[in-house]
Structure formats: C-alpha cells, structure tokens
Amino acid sequence: MAVRRLPRPHRFDVYVAVGGMLGGLLLVVLGLSTRPAxxxxxxxxxxxxxxxxLCVMAGCEVLRRVAPRTALLVGTAAIVLDTLTQGSVVTVLMFxxxxxxxxxxxxxASARRIQWITGLLTVAGTLVPFAVWREPETLLIGVVVGIVAYGPAATGWIVRNHRDAAEAARLRAEQTALLAEIDRAQAVTSERARMARELHDMVANHLSAIAIHSTAALSIDEPDTSRQALSVIRENSVEGLAEMRRLIGILRDGSEDHEPAAAPTLDGLEALVGGARANGLDVALHAEHGRVPxxxxxxxxxIVQESLTNALKHAPPGRVTVALAQRDGVLDVRVRSPYGHRDGPRAPGSGxxxxxxxxxxxxxxxxxxxGPEGAHWTVRATFPLVEGEPA
Structure with missing residues (x-):
C-alpha cells in the first residue's frame, strides 16, 4: 500500500523552528523559566x-504549514507537558x-472548530476556577488561556478571511479581464465580418459587371460592341472606386480630416436597378414603403444589390423582379430571377x-x-421595423 508523503516544509517554518529551539536552549542555559521548581x-x-x-514544539513548528492539524495536536500535548515542568516562555510562544x-x-471546518473550542476553553478557564476557589486571582487563568489559545486562533481567522477575500477579488479580476478579452475578440470578429460584408456588397457588383463585359469585349470582334462594353467597364470602375472611398470613409469615421460618405438608402434603388439594366439585366422594381430605420x-x-449581382452572374436570360413591401411593422424584400441550367457563371464568385x-x-x-421556386430563384428577407428588437 502506498504511503502518502508530506510535502517539504516551508523554508520560513524551518527558520522559525530553529530560532525557537536556539532561543529556548539559551533560556535553559541561563536558568530562566516561567515558574519555580x-x-x-x-x-x-x-x-x-x-x-x-521545547524539542517537540520546535518539531511541530516545522509542520505548521504542511500538516497544521497534526502539528497542533502534538503541540497541545507538548504544552501540557511544559505546564507540568518549570516551563519555557519560548515553548508557549511557539504554541x-x-x-x-x-x-x-x-x-x-477545522478552523471553525478551533475557534469554538478555544473560545469555550477561555470562558471555562475564567468561570470554573473562580466558582471553585472564589478568588479574584483565578480569573487570570482565563486571561492566560485567552492569550495563549483564543487570541492566536482569532488572529488567524481574521487573516484567513482577508486572504480569502483577496483571493476572491483576484479571481474576479481575472474573470473580468477574461470576459473583457472575450468581448474584445467578439467585437473585433464582428467588425471584421461587417467590413467583409460591406466590401463584398459594395465592390462585387461592379467587379462582376467589369468581368462580364471585359469577357464580351475580348470575345466579340466588333468595334461598336467593344466600345459599349468598355463604356460599361469604365462606369463600373468609377462607381466601384467611389464605393471603395465610401468604405475608407467608414473606417476613418471619427477622424478630423475625413468625413464618412452617406450610406446608401432605399431611395437609391432606382439608380441601382438602372445600373443593373445598363449591365444587361432586364429588371423591374416595385417598391412600396414608408419611413424605414x-x-x-x-x-x-x-441584399437587393447582392441579388442583382448574383442574377447577373448566374441567371439565364429573363426578367428579374425586385419587390419591397411594408406591412404590419415588417419590411419584406423579395428578388426573383430566372432559374435554370446554364454552362457556368458569367463571372467567378466567392460564395x-x-x-x-x-x-x-x-x-x-x-x-x-x-432557393428555387419553380422556374425562378427567389431571395426573400424580412426585417422588423420596430427598433430595439434584434434577435
């Protein structure tokens, strides 16, 4: 059977034991004791x-931290032995x-029991001798018991409470720092996702049109067609550059030298649909809405912009319908485009x-x-118009 080994004593405890032993030896050599023979x-x-x-008590001091209950039990036996001798003040101090x-x-649990036991011993040491001998001097017995036993126990309890409170405060500080770091990481991730959405939605539409019309300009050897394609390419390049500048304005929001450009609104859907028509899409817009956050x-x-971009890249020829309707506190956005087999996308996408x-x-x-609905691909989104009720 394995024997449980005690951890190594703390260096300070060894110093206390050695110092107590040497001090007690000095008092014995000098003949100084607590009571006459x-x-x-x-x-x-x-x-x-x-x-x-003295030797037993010094040995207990070595174990005061690694085995405090054992040290106290053996030390109690040593203090009883010391009481039956001429005594040493160093032995009492070490106890x-x-x-x-x-x-x-x-x-x-042991700390609480020691508090109760030493308190009861102090009271008993005060009342019992006085009740038996009726001498005022007997009250000093309770005082001595209180100084030797209850006083150190109470001091240890106070220090323990302060130590536990400090440890709890440290743990709370660590948890707070951890939560703050998690919040910071989540905020960074959320901001990166927002920037990725903005960059994708702002630029993908224009770059897709550029890719499609540049392919047409390279594949069709007709000056008029090439000139028309290059005009569309230039227009989308300028608009894409403007969108990039708007994104840079968002990133620099709050600086003194740059004001962020206004975010697009539903009033700009006509221009958006017009741009999609210029890129070759047959688009119809039906918008009925009031004031929207x-x-x-x-x-x-x-969402409308990205849906039109996807229709430009993936949809076969046919009409694309964009419909916005506001009812019962909800804005409904629906984009329907032709859906069917085609050789492949007209421009690469990121997914x-x-x-x-x-x-x-x-x-x-x-x-x-x-998803597909018969011969059409339908994109539908609904937004509650009551602010402060996000999911």
Missing amino acids: DEPIVLFDGPWPVLAA TDLMYAAVLYGPL APVELAAYR AGLIGMRERAALLGGTFDA
Whole structure:
C-alpha cells in the first residue's frame, strides 16, 4: 500500500523552528523559566523535561504549514507537558504560533472548530476556577488561556478571511479581464465580418459587371460592341472606386480630416436597378414603403444589390423582379430571377454572398431564405421595423 508523503516544509517554518529551539536552549542555559521548581503544579523539575517539551514544539513548528492539524495536536500535548515542568516562555510562544497556523492554513471546518473550542476553553478557564476557589486571582487563568489559545486562533481567522477575500477579488479580476478579452475578440470578429460584408456588397457588383463585359469585349470582334462594353467597364470602375472611398470613409469615421460618405438608402434603388439594366439585366422594381430605420435601409439595399449581382452572374436570360413591401411593422424584400441550367457563371464568385445576406438579416432580427421556386430563384428577407428588437 502506498504511503502518502508530506510535502517539504516551508523554508520560513524551518527558520522559525530553529530560532525557537536556539532561543529556548539559551533560556535553559541561563536558568530562566516561567515558574519555580517548588510550585505544586511542577511535577517534573530540572532542565530535561523543559527541553523535551521545547524539542517537540520546535518539531511541530516545522509542520505548521504542511500538516497544521497534526502539528497542533502534538503541540497541545507538548504544552501540557511544559505546564507540568518549570516551563519555557519560548515553548508557549511557539504554541501560540501553531494555533495561529492551524486556523490560517488548516481546512475551513477545522478552523471553525478551533475557534469554538478555544473560545469555550477561555470562558471555562475564567468561570470554573473562580466558582471553585472564589478568588479574584483565578480569573487570570482565563486571561492566560485567552492569550495563549483564543487570541492566536482569532488572529488567524481574521487573516484567513482577508486572504480569502483577496483571493476572491483576484479571481474576479481575472474573470473580468477574461470576459473583457472575450468581448474584445467578439467585437473585433464582428467588425471584421461587417467590413467583409460591406466590401463584398459594395465592390462585387461592379467587379462582376467589369468581368462580364471585359469577357464580351475580348470575345466579340466588333468595334461598336467593344466600345459599349468598355463604356460599361469604365462606369463600373468609377462607381466601384467611389464605393471603395465610401468604405475608407467608414473606417476613418471619427477622424478630423475625413468625413464618412452617406450610406446608401432605399431611395437609391432606382439608380441601382438602372445600373443593373445598363449591365444587361432586364429588371423591374416595385417598391412600396414608408419611413424605414437606417440599419434596415442599408441591409435591404445590400441584399437587393447582392441579388442583382448574383442574377447577373448566374441567371439565364429573363426578367428579374425586385419587390419591397411594408406591412404590419415588417419590411419584406423579395428578388426573383430566372432559374435554370446554364454552362457556368458569367463571372467567378466567392460564395460569400448568401452568407452575408443571411448575416445582415439575422443581425436586425429578421429572416432570410433563398432557393428555387419553380422556374425562378427567389431571395426573400424580412426585417422588423420596430427598433430595439434584434434577435
């Protein structure tokens, strides 16, 4: 069977034990004791019983931190032995330190029991001798018991409470710092996602048109067609550059030298649809809405923009319908485009468009779905218009 080994004693405890032992030896050599040899309580006179109690108490001091309950029990036996000898004040002082250490370093249940036991012993040491002998001097017995036992125990309890409070405060500070770091990381992630959505939605439409018309200009050897394609390319390049400047304005918001450009609103859907028509889409717009919160306006605009970009890249020829309707405190956005087989996309895509649209709707407490409905691909998003009720 494995034997449990005690941890190594603390260096300070060894110093205390050695210092106490040397101090006690010096008092014995000098013949200084706490009581004369002719007192009735002294059953073992001479220096050797005093040294025996001193050695045991010094050994207990080594264990005051690694085994506080064992040290106190053995130290209690040593102080009883010291009481029956001429005694040493160093032995008594080391016992008070054992009492203090048992409360400070021992288990919580033991520390509470020691408080009660030493308190009861102090009261008993005060009342019982006085009741038996009726002498005022007997009250000093309770005072001595209180100084030797209850006083160190109470001091250890106070120090323990302060230590535990400091440890709890440290743990709370660490938890607060951890939560702050988590919040900071989440804020950074959220901001990066927002920037990614803005960059994708602002630039993807124009770059897709550029890619499609540059392909047409390279594949068709007709000057008029090439000139028309280059005109569309230039227009989308200028608009894309303006959108990039707007994004830079958003990133520099709050600086003294740059004012962020205004975010797009639903009033700009006509221009957006006009640009899609210029890029070759057959688009019809039906918008019926009143006053809409700015975050909802931006999200709805971006969803329509991304849907038109996807139709430009993936949809076969046919009419694209954009419909916005406001009813019962909800803005409904629906974009329908032809759906069917084609050889491949007219321009490469990143696959992040649907993810970004779904994130925009979720952030505002709305819903989003996209998928085929018969011969059409339908994108639908709904946004609650009551501010302060995000999901």
